[in-house]
Each structure stands twice: as structure tokens, then as C-alpha cells.
Amino acid sequence: MKLAITYHEEFGLSGDPVLKHRVIPSFQALQKIINDKQIKVFTPQICSELIDTVKQVHTPSYLHEVKSSGFYENALLSTASVLQSAKLLLHKTVQSTFAYTGCAGHHAGRSRFWGYCYLNDVAITIHNLRKEGLKRFLILDVDPHFGDGTREFFQDDPNVIHINFCQAMFSRLDTQFHNYDYALRTGTDEEFLEILDRALNPAYEFELMIVIFGHDSHYLDYGDFHLWDPTYPLLAEKIKKYAQGRPLLWALSGGSHVGVAQTVIPSIIDTLAK
Numbered sequence: 001m002k003l004a005i006t007y008h009e010e011f012g013l014s015g016d017p018v019l020k021h022r023v024i025p026s027f028q029a030l031q032k033i034i035n036d037k038q039i040k041v042f043t044p045q046i047c048s049e050l051i052d053t054v055k056q057v058h059t060p061s062y063l064h065e066v067k068s069s070g071f072y073e074n075a076l077l078s079t080a081s082v083l084q085s086a087k088l089l090l091h092k093t094v095q096s097t098f099a100y101t102g103c104a105g106h107h108a109g110r111s112r113f114w115g116y117c118y119l120n121d122v123a124i125t126i127h128n129l130r131k132e133g134l135k136r137f138l139i140l141d142v143d144p145h146f147g148d149g150t151r152e153f154f155q156d157d158p159n160v161i162h163i164n165f166c167q168a169m170f171s172r173l174d175t176q177f178h179n180y181d182y183a184l185r186t187g188t189d190e191e192f193l194e195i196l197d198r199a200l201n202p203a204y205e206f207e208l209m210i211v212i213f214g215h216d217s218h219y220l221d222y223g224d225f226h227l228w229d230p231t232y233p234l235l236a237e238k239i240k241k242y243a244q245g246r247p248l249l250w251a252l253s254g255g256s257h258v259g260v261a262q263t264v265i266p267s268i269i270d271t272l273a274k
């Protein structure tokens with residue numbers, strides 16, 4: 001088995017109101033691929049180990065605020081999905097995973113949150129995996145919004161390579177701590193793929209690669225990039241090639257357009273499963 005999906009129906013029922021409507025229809029659109037390619041779907045569960053890690057990553061007052069938002073449980077389940085995906089990779093059950101979420105994570109810092117993000121699923125997952133001995137991670141954030149929360153956690157950490165795509169005029173590349181912000185000026189397919197090639201040109205060493213995937217990059221969705229459908233399988237192909245069989249986790253981030261999700265998520269899953 002090459003690929004697994006972690007998914008919970010609650011993501012589509014009680015997830016963030018902007019993000020949740022795409023979840024169930026896009027998962028239904030995956031059924032043929034899941035059957036044809038015999039992709040296994042795992043259901044995440046909230047466990048005490050996860051809650052302990054969340055408390056180590058976010059401050060108590062922050063968690064109080066998240067609980068007041070009404071999205072704590074769903075954000076916890078979303079984080080469980082990313083963590084379960086990572087553990088499947090770690091235990092070599094599969095080569096790549098796609099983690100569905102109901103809330104996003106990359107704008108959640110240690111003590112502040114915004115933009116449909118409540119708990120930083122990726123930071124919590126990395127914190128947890130470090131307890132199991134993993135040291136070096138590569139995060140490729142291709143959501144069109146800057147992953148400021150994730151950057152806050154890892155900006156001084158040279159063992160987490162953090163590559164961000166965002167709409168800006170100038171790129172900022174910090175080779176000392178491996179913080180790379182790639183500016184897309186127009187957000188077209190050509191520019192996106194060219195920047196992707198540039199961003200993945202260095203042969204980084206890592207034990208786990210995490211792709212923070214937001215389809216709000218699609219021209220029909222709410223972000224500032226203007227990508228069309230054919231770019232998404234190309235993105236998956238290039239990332240898969242770069243990972244060279246090393247553990248590869250895709251974590252669902254921004255995006256609200258149901259039709260876009262029904263098209264691009266299956267095209268990515270299909271590419272990863274080949």
C-alpha cells in the first residue's frame with residue numbers, strides 16, 4: 001500500500017464554517033479512486049497523548065480562547081488526523097498520506113489564532129514526533145496565505161525547513177534557519193510551477209515532508225493565486241518525485257469551493273497513488 005487517507009465525517013459537519021462544506025463532497029468524489037487503488041481510509045481519534053502535546057505547544061490562556069470559539073473539539077480532531085497520518089508514515093505502513101481536516105492550522109501561533117485556524121496541527125505533530133526520535137522535517141506550505149503561525153514555532157529551528165508560498169513582491173530566503181518565503185507576484189500556473197521547481201531545487205535532508213495544502217490557490221477559490229485544475233496533479237507529481245519515497249504527508253489547509261475540492265483533491269490522491 002502506497003497511500004492512506006485520514007478522514008472523519010465530523011470535519012464536514014462541525015468544522016470551520018468556511019472550510020467544512022468541501023469536506024464530505026470531495027471525500028465522496030474520491031470513492032472510485034479509493035476502491036480502484038485500494039486506498040485505506042483511517043478514522044482519527046482524540047487521545048490523551050494528543051491533548052498532552054497540545055498543552056505543551058499552545059499556552060493555557062490560548063487554549064481557553066480556542067475553547068470559547070466553539071471549534072476546539074474539531075481542531076483537536078483535525079490535529080489527530082495529521083498526527084495519525086504521520087504515525088502511519090513513521091511506522092512505514094504507507095509511503096504517503098493525505099490528512100483531511102475540518103479546521104486549518106498554519107495561522108495558529110503559540111498564543112494567537114486567526115484565518116480558520118485554531119490549533120497548529122503541524123507544529124503539534126512535529127512536537128509529538130520528536131518524542132519518538134525524529135529530528136528533521138521539511139514543511140512546504142503551498143497555501144497562498146503566509147503560514148505565520150507555523151513560522152512562529154520554527155523560525156529559530158534549523159532542523160525544520162519551512163518553505164512558504166505567498167503573494168508578495170520579494171522573496172526572503174534565510175539559509176541559516178531554513179526559513180524560505182517565495183513570493184508569487186501574479187500567482188499564475190506558470191509562475192507557481194516555476195517557483196516550485198526553484199523551492200525544491202536544493203536537496204534538503206529530512207525524515208518527514210509535510211505539504212500544507214490549500215486549494216484556496218485555485219482561481220475559483222478565495223485566495224490570491226489563480227491556479228487552474230491541471231496544475232494540481234503536476235504539483236503532486238513534482239512533490240512525489242522530490243520526496244523520492246521518503247515519508248510524505250499532505251495536510252489539508254485553506255479552500256472553500258466545493259467544485260474545486262471535488263476536482264483537485266481526487267487529482268492529487270490519484271497522482272500519489274500511482
Ligand SMILES: [Zn+2]
Pocket residue numbers: 143144145214216223253254255
Ligand atoms: Zn489560505
